[in-house]
Amino acid sequence: MGEKRNTSLIKESNVDVLIIGAGPAGLMAANALAKSGVNVRIVDQRPDKVAAGQADGIQPRTIESYGLAERLLREGNQMHMAAFYNPSASGGIELTDRVPDVTAPSARFPFEVTLHQGAIEAIFLDSMESLGVKVCRPLIPTSIQVSEDDDQLKDVNSHPVRVSFFLERRFVNENLVVLRNLNPFDDHEESEIVHAKFVIGADGAHSWVRKTLGLTMDGEQTDYIWGVVDMTPDTDFPDIRNRCAIHSNNGSCMIVPREEDKVRLYVQLDDRNAVDEESGRVDKSKIGPHELLDATRKIFHPYSFKTPESFDWWTIYIIGQRVASKFSVKDRVFIAGDACHTHSPKAGQGMNASMNDTHNLAWKLTQVLRGWANLSLLQTYELERREYAQNLISFDRQFARLFSGKPRTEECMDGVSHEDFLKIFQTFSGFTSGIGIHYAPSPITDPSYQAHAKKLIIGQRLLPQIFVRAADSRPIEIQDLLPADSRFKLLVFVGDSSDATRRDRIRRVAEDIRDVVRPYSPDGLTAVFEIIAISCTKKADVRHNELSELFGCHWSKILLDDKDVRGKQGGDGYVNYGIEPSVGAVVVVRPDGYVGMVAPFENVKELGAYFVGFMKGLSPNM
Amino acid sequence: MGEKRNTSLIKESNVDVLIIGAGPAGLMAANALAKSGVNVRIVDQRPDKVAAGQADGIQPRTIESYGLAERLLREGNQMHMAAFYNPSASGGIELTDRVPDVTAPSARFPFEVTLHQGAIEAIFLDSMESLGVKVCRPLIPTSIQVSEDDDQLKDVNSHPVRVSFFLERRFVNENLVVLRNLNPFDDHEESEIVHAKFVIGADGAHSWVRKTLGLTMDGEQTDYIWGVVDMTPDTDFPDIRNRCAIHSNNGSCMIVPREEDKVRLYVQLDDRNAVDEESGRVDKSKIGPHELLDATRKIFHPYSFKTPESFDWWTIYIIGQRVASKFSVKDRVFIAGDACHTHSPKAGQGMNASMNDTHNLAWKLTQVLRGWANLSLLQTYELERREYAQNLISFDRQFARLFSGKPRTEECMDGVSHEDFLKIFQTFSGFTSGIGIHYAPSPITDPSYQAHAKKLIIGQRLLPQIFVRAADSRPIEIQDLLPADSRFKLLVFVGDSSDATRRDRIRRVAEDIRDVVRPYSPDGLTAVFEIIAISCTKKADVRHNELSELFGCHWSKILLDDKDVRGKQGGDGYVNYGIEPSVGAVVVVRPDGYVGMVAPFENVKELGAYFVGFMKGLSPNM
Structure with a gap:
């Protein structure tokens, strides 16, 4: 991209760390770096922050580790119990078992917290704001270049990453803010150039940073299609406030109770019609929350769900399980969160994994920028977090297969038994709670003594x-x-x-x-x-x-x-x-x-x- | 007092509850009533809120009861251990015993919190402010009259209490606010008249409400003179972060560790010179924090206290133990807090007793004002809180006598032994923790079943x-x-x-x-x-x-x-x-x-x- 054609329109600036993407991974990084006094800037292409939906599960390890516990415990719901339902002899489903949701014995908080992503992001945003750091939005990146100059790359005080942005213009008309939809490939001026010592690409599953730098995703898409719907249910189902895994002859469902009286339902869909054959992507025009509720009712028979006045949020997705081939470029650009791993959301791992990525990275960047540690410390980010992501995907494959599979019944003897499912649920509890994460030997992890x-x-x-x-x-x-x-x-x-x-x-x-x-x-x-x-x-x-x-x-x-x-x-x-x-x-x-x-x-x-x-x-x- | 001589200068207003005095008792009442949606007004004659010093101990019961726990635990210090020092054989003092500071077995929080009064008041002030209620200050009351009309007194919707105030005028000169010191007995206009359904006099030990309504204090003053000093100590005394009771041959001392590295010392003074003979009051010009530190050093030998850069707060007092003869007038005016009971501060009871007074009163006023309960409910305030205050004074007499007494030594065999002192410390733990408060049978306390x-x-x-x-x-x-x-x-x-x-x-x-x-x-x-x-x-x-x-x-x-x-x-x-x-x-x-x-x-x-x-x-x- 572009020679500067009209310098008067171009803002240029230097920053120590530029974060692209203000989801949980980006905000965790921005807040951690700001608290450490690092010169940081965070941008996002969305005009507004998340209001509802998205990720919502907080692992026990996440509660204990970031100093967020007080607010998470005040605002969030707690899942202490997991209930399992399976087909009953008389048709419909029946309660098979209730077990602790978190079984990792060393968990300080023996439960998961559920809270919508916007509330979790607000904790970071409030903390950042008290430090004078705000998200710049909407700001669309158009190019990213990393210097090839070895001397520059070896000098921690250099700014070897150049990122350019379009500045979107806002036309304010009465109370309505219209965002002009600029196509990054139009023949427009670059409007802002940022020179950064380091860049974190935390820009989600369709990461522009990852794609632009040519990092590939390894793995594949499954055949499993699921819908998600958030609502305040009116039901006679007795475990509506527990995390539930339901295997029925009409598909599977997971319940995740949420703050106040809200509940999230993950509903397995059988309908290939929801997918656009050409793109392979879900076509949201073909299915909506009412169809999800219909599927829910079939799964939950003989329990009933009344149609709620409104749905808080809903979506449909096909489970894909992929990990980026590399998590960094020359240890100057790092990708984190959904940008480097995608998987099923039902195990409640996504947001935690994303925040843990940048939690791992932020202190290393701080130590390097302060001149305490060598640049080589940054190599441990990919080492530690990529191995974790691969373990996550491997777990998710087993979990998704057992969850999306048919239940074992007399008619379907090779289906998934409760014992099989419970075993994986409990075996991986150390992992899914975040408690059992184990980093391999490296310069910062020395098991000698x-x-x-x-x-x-x-x-x-x-x-x-x-x-x-x-x-x-x-x-x-x-x-x-x-x-x-x-x-x-x-x-x-x-x-x-x-x-x-x-x-x-x-x-x-x-x-x-x-x-x-x-x-x-x-x-x-x-x-x-x-x-x-x-x-x-x-x-x-x-x-x-x-x-x-x-x-x-x-x-x-x-x-x-x-x-x-x-x-x-x-x-x-x-x-x-x-x-x-x-x-x-x-x-x-x-x-x-x-x-x-x-x-x-x-x-x-x-x-x-x-x-x-x-x-x-x-x-x-x- | 007055006919209205110049109506144009007089503001008149009606209010459901008028609170005079914005210390812990008044603020507890104002906040509780505001939260219940009661039309409340709170005034104080001091131009500013408390910045340091004053009361600082929060009982276990107080932590568990008012929904304040989160902030008290975040901001305050915790006292878990009490240490006792007595004269050693080699001169000076030595550690005799360490025991739990709170022994009441059912205490949910088995410790006391210490935090300066200003921080505690701030919790109420912040909560009130979020409800739109602020303290009107400085406002000096000049007259209070309760109607004699029985019909009016029986009508909960009437406003039988008339309180008049001077409005002080402020002359703002650059950054300096000068308060004109108006003498209430000057021939001035009344400036504001408030007609209240109920009045709470929470205006401290020298309560104007109490005196004006002719309520007497029963009890007497002791000979014990104590000094109090707040500072950040530099000492080799190993129990400086525990609550300590020190009996030495040079007087007694109590340590109350506080937030951050601060400590409060209560130091027994032997010097009748500190008292003005005519008034019987302490003459603060004769003694100061340096004299208190000198007395401290004599008591603590062989441990040393360096002279701190500054003292945060200090005062001197003579212990008086008194209870008001009545706590209310016609169940329309109530006095609360120090206005109706004064005693030694060392058992950490004062602020708790004061807040408990109005905590007891606020819900009763709310129920009456909402029309749920009869006016007679208000009689239980005096019934319950006066008996409590009498018990408090009775405890305080024993405690002060043992604490201010000489320690038992070979030379002074009738002195106070550690066993005597520990016994009263632990016997009264149920009482001093606030846990053991027991209200007598009444219309709201029925032990039949x-x-x-x-x-x-x-x-x-x-x-x-x-x-x-x-x-x-x-x-x-x-x-x-x-x-x-x-x-x-x-x-x-x-x-x-x-x-x-x-x-x-x-x-x-x-x-x-x-x-x-x-x-x-x-x-x-x-x-x-x-x-x-x-x-x-x-x-x-x-x-x-x-x-x-x-x-x-x-x-x-x-x-x-x-x-x-x-x-x-x-x-x-x-x-x-x-x-x-x-x-x-x-x-x-x-x-x-x-x-x-x-x-x-x-x-x-x-x-x-x-x-x-x-x-x-x-x-x-x-």
């Missing part, structure tokens, strides 16, 4: 655990001390600090730790690292200030492995983490809450060997 | 208990379904609703309940009453809609006495409440969360006998 904290799986998120604060005996969930603030956290399990001999050893270890990480903290130790010390001294005996002095940290960062004053919460933290109190350990928690490595208490210099792998600094052996 | 719910003490707040919601198995703390929304809640413990014979009985009881309360609900059943049904059917078997149909209530109001899906929360509700599942019971919870009565499941007509005692309605036997 796993034996020093046997039950904290390196590469998984830190297990939730309640400790009590030494200074005031307040019970504290350790995850709440690990916000995604771009800093690595060093959890120092010191053993029993009430013993004077042991305390001398702790003093030496504390000094060693500070010596080891100092070369990587150009902006001061606590700017780059947070040190939290966890003692097994009991709350009746501890003198918190002895430890906070040793580690030079605030009183609130000294914890005890003890129960709270009522004996109801906390305790057994060393046991739950598989750490020997007489030995001790240093656990490195990544900025995204995942365990990055464990260092032996006797040899904390190993921390240096870990950080030197991706961080900038003087020799770790200085 | 206590045997039907043996462990729900009638006259005390409903015990917290987690049930699971029938429709979606979500664990629900029952207290969260009992907001102070002016409505009585009927908790119907139906037994096992999965049994068809039992369900027929439940159906008849449900009909009886609706028949009994209908005469008292002129605005519709759910406007005046909330019905919540609690079944002991298990979550695996329940069909929630069978019960919600019987009781005509929303699906969210049907609960089960069962554990949550992980088996970690809930269960044993019938046992904990002392209700026999094969029998059942109907528990009446007052709008303020207290158990008002229990009706036998077999004879729900007793509900009518209760409500006819104070509510307006047709014959309950219709």
Whole structure:
């Protein structure tokens, strides 16, 4: 694309990170980067934000990880129970089983939250706005170019990505805003050019960024067609407020109860007529919410659904299961969210996977932009998130096949049995809850010393655990001390600090730790690292200030492995983490809450060997 | 006082409730009444709201009762542990014991929250502002008159209280606002007259309302002088983040840790010089925060306190223990908070007692103003809150005497021992936590059928208990379904609703309940009453809609006495409440969360006998 023909019409600007697409993945990134003080810009081609519909399920891991819990719990619905219905002997369906919706034993929030996508996006938008960052919309990108100049690409301070946009013009006529529908291939001027250090393409399943950069999607489309409809139902079905999986002889259905009295129904459609034969795409003119309700009624017999006054949202889709061949271009442009993986929405993975993509990416970009980490750190994004996406697709294939399959009945003995379906539902609970995500070994995931904290799986998120604060005996969930603030956290399990001999050893270890990480903290130790010390001294005996002095940290960062004053919460933290109190350990928690490595208490210099792998600094052996 | 001499200068207005004083008691009342849609006005003579200091302790009961928990927990400090120091053999003080700060076993929040009064008032101010109610300030009242006309007093729609005010004039000079100090006894015009149906005098210990209406304070002043200082300490004292009671040979001290790193110290003063002999009042010119810090250092030896850069707030007071002889005048003017009880602040009771006063009063005023209840309901305010205040003073006398007394040492064998002090600290925990408040029998507290719910003490707040919601198995703390929304809640413990014979009985009881309360609900059943049904059917078997149909209530109001899906929360509700599942019971919870009565499941007509005692309605036997 274009030489500048009329410079007076062209705005040019530099930005550290340009985000294209303001869905959950883009907003997660924009908010995280803005909170880290990164110079960020986010654009979207849609004139307005999402009002209803779209994704709506929030995994247990998503609730616990982003500091969103308070608002999600206030605004959202909770799914605690899953119910399963199957054909009854007398015709129609009957209740087969009710089981916990989330079975992952370590889930801190043992349920999923459901809330419409607009409300979830609003949480990010409100937070961003308080930081002065807004979505620029509508803004349609027309070209993207990544420099081929190796020197430029190696210089983190360069702006090697050039993105141009049309600025759409608005004609305001009374209260009506008409958007002129500009065709990007018309012979128009480029209206704005942005030079970015990094670009995140979070522009959805039909990603312009992905297509323009020539990244392909691997995988295929299934034959399964499903409809989705959101409404406030009037029904005698007794499990309408539980997540339900219904296998009937007239097709399958999933119920996802939502905020207030709303419910989402996923309804399997048998009708190839809904698909346009030429394009292979769904033709929404052939089927609507009333047809979806008719299909629902057939599936739910003998239960009834009255026709509601209105439908909140509806759509039809064909399940496709695809992963992008690459997630980045020269580690300067990254694609995230639906732009790099598409799958069935019913397992409630889409929005979570998308937000997790950019949650994984944002802290890495921040560390690189601040000059703390090397550019090579960014390679771990594709490494970690593409493997996850492939696992997701693999799970989704099995789940979709069993869900869209006929139920096992006397007439259909090779159909799907309740036992088969329940087994996959529960086997994958660790995965679908987001709890079980496990990143492979890499420069930021080093399992060498796993034996020093046997039950904290390196590469998984830190297990939730309640400790009590030494200074005031307040019970504290350790995850709440690990916000995604771009800093690595060093959890120092010191053993029993009430013993004077042991305390001398702790003093030496504390000094060693500070010596080891100092070369990587150009902006001061606590700017780059947070040190939290966890003692097994009991709350009746501890003198918190002895430890906070040793580690030079605030009183609130000294914890005890003890129960709270009522004996109801906390305790057994060393046991739950598989750490020997007489030995001790240093656990490195990544900025995204995942365990990055464990260092032996006797040899904390190993921390240096870990950080030197991706961080900038003087020799770790200085 | 006055004939109107110049009507053109006089504003006159009518209001349903006029509140004089915008401290915690007044703001609690204003917010509660505004939320109930009552026409309310609140005035204060101070030009600005409180910025620091004053009261700061929030009891467990206060956290659980007003819907403030989320913000209190976010902004406040929590006190979980109490530490006790006494003279050591080697001179100075030493740690004697650490015990839970709150020992009341049924406390839902087993700790106190500390937060400065301004932050607590801000919660109310923000809520009121969202309802369009603001504090009018500064406004100085000059006269209050209550009509002597019995007919007018009996008519709830009359405005028998006349209050006049000076309107202070502000001279704005650059950024400086100068308030002209008008002497109320000058020969000025009355500037505003308010005619109120009811007045609440919440104007503090030196209450103008109380004095003007000639209500006396009974009780006396002690010899104990204490200083209070708020600061961010720099100390090696290891319990600086716990609530501490220190008895030393140089006087006593209490530590109350606060939000962020702040701490409040209550320091006993030995210096009669601080008191002006003529007035008997403290002379603040003779002593200041540096003198308080010096006294602190003597008490804390061998621990050190560095001199802070600044003090946030400080004051000196002489403990006085007094209760007003009457809390109301003709049930049209009520005094509340410090206006009717003063005592030592160290037990953290003041602000809680004040807010509880108006929490008790607001729903009664609302019910009367809406025409639901008779004027006689208002008599229960003085009945309940004066008895409470007397108990508070009685507790405070013992506590202050033990706290201000010399510690027991070899030289002073009749001093206060740790055991004595701990005993009163723990004996009164039910009281000081606010959990154990027990209202005496009255038209709204009828213990006749206590045997039907043996462990729900009638006259005390409903015990917290987690049930699971029938429709979606979500664990629900029952207290969260009992907001102070002016409505009585009927908790119907139906037994096992999965049994068809039992369900027929439940159906008849449900009909009886609706028949009994209908005469008292002129605005519709759910406007005046909330019905919540609690079944002991298990979550695996329940069909929630069978019960919600019987009781005509929303699906969210049907609960089960069962554990949550992980088996970690809930269960044993019938046992904990002392209700026999094969029998059942109907528990009446007052709008303020207290158990008002229990009706036998077999004879729900007793509900009518209760409500006819104070509510307006047709014959309950219709």
